[in-house]
Amino acid sequence: MNDEEKNMYSDEDLRLLQVLGEAAGEQPSAEETEKVWQQFRQQHRQRQNNRYIWASVAAAVVCLLVLGLPFVGERTNERPIELYAALDVPSETTTVEAGDSIVLSTPPEQTAEVRLSDGTRIVLGANSRLAYPRSFALDAPREVRLSGEARFEVAHDANHPFWVISGEMRTEVLGTVFDVNAYPGSRARVILYEGHVRIGHQQEQLDIHPGQQAVLQDNRHLNITSVNLKQAGSWTEGLFDYDNMPLGEVMKHIGTWYNVSITAQSESFLERRIHFRFPRTASLNEVVTALNDLGVARITFHHQTLQVEKP
Template identity: 30%
Template sequence: MGYNKANNLIEKYLGKKATLKEEETVESWYINYARNKEDKLPEPDYEAVEAEVWSILEPKPKRSWSWQRIGIAASVALMLSLGIYFYNSSDRKMASKAKYATDIVPGRNRAIIRLANGKQIYLSDLKSGVSIKGKQLVYDDGSNIEAIHAKDAEVLTISTPRGGQYNVELPDGTLVTLNAASTLKFPSTFLGALNRVVELDGEGYFKVVKNKDHPFIVNTTKQDVKVLGTHFNISAYADDPTTLTTLEEGLVEVRSKNGSKGTLLKPNQQSILTASNRITVKEVNVTDELAWKNGLFIFNEENLESTMRKISRWYDVEIYYQDKLPPMSFLGSISRSKSLSTVINLLEKSGGVHFKIEGRRVIVMK
């Protein structure tokens, strides 16, 4: 069952629109969760929750709601609102709560700007973005960083390390948000250029300023994306098996480096470029795909390896697989502001996998 289907089923349960079989399914999730949880869910304060619960659980004829079921509904509502409902498609048994000797804080605003002359500027982690204003580099609050003295356009490079992210406003006003371990190369000015061309390695979300006379092109190692003005996300990490382009608004053309024909994307579509240079297109939930930009991890039937790569980049840790594990996938969401131990503890609760933190290394075990 997919994440959206699970969410819809829980919402039907809370709205008393679920069939008897659907109600039993939701209650079985809760019962299984409570049975296997080391720290049992506390007994609800029935008097305190009665008014709130009955406001969404109106009784229907021929179907009575006991206090036990109201408690279940309240707990299911809590799990849904916290966004920590996880299940593992290969093994749904809950693991015992892990103990970690060390912990690692989440990523933050971190980036480096490299000028054409080789000078490196470490951007402030107290700021969230940088922009190009004429011949001046400035922070998003208007404070100056560095003057650009080149007479012609020079190539600037902004890089986020593992455990970092940053915003950049390009000379044409286009806004880019870079995810962790990502690099964007761009000119200090687009004046005189037929096309507005930038290079991306890693992941970035783009809000491109419209200019039909000067298309905006994002080059990656394996593909080029051409737009006139639109909002889209590209994930092109070297260690990922595919390159993903997700369109939020507008129209883009995706073309592999070795392909002759471009593929057009419409809003809410995602192109997947494989190692064999084959492009496929599917419908996606854009909110889920852009969750990283909004401070969330969302795992939607995501396999273990992909999940751990995201964790590795954001927390700047090495992942080591001690055991060979069966295929498994994860479903759920959690804030990227949480500590590493909080995130992997939730993954553990989905069953079938355990973790150990040693310095900046996460060991994955049975």
């Protein structure tokens, strides 16, 4: 500030302006900044004409904008993309029975196997929930309900179709081997290994064949694509096994296994494809270290959430 500018203000005005300048460097609270600014406006208004008042207001606005700019940037960064949200799940495998109904629930990092009354074998994935009857009715389809992930090896019975209800999607089979992945907040999908299944959603029905998967898209339509069955089924063998898989998809699988929330900085680099093979018996920290060693992303752990950022 030159001598001419200093003459525009009283000593008290200059002191208050100095406080504002120091506050800008120290990033004061909004209350402190407002208090000093109101004092300055009140005293300066009594001695200056309208032109000088508006000049002061402009200077103050610039000062406040300087204070606010860092926080604007932070707010932008505070809107990450949520890849997976941790679920409220038990700390150990639980079985709850009520009349003819049974509910099997699994914790993080564990699977559970169950055989139904018809001989169907089911491997329930981590953080998953399966509801099924103690015995199936003779005059109705066999029906179970799933939240999470499961491998089904359905016993053949031509007179009683087997239905898996997972959210808005229904999988209908007679006898076959397939996976259903339907975690809350994720796109539901069915992967077929053997046999033949029919996927239904609202009025839409599609048949898929071995080596295919049906995915319920955001537009609520089913999309059928080919899939690598060896990689898709690696979870039942205790492995993370991804060959040329988008980073975003890998992170979702890690979230569902360890039940940890995952956010990402932006979508663009989540499409980077990686090759990653690691045992599921490893700790979350070990998996994160191995992923960071690939150099495609920087993954850190803050406030019970994995944050995925550009390297």
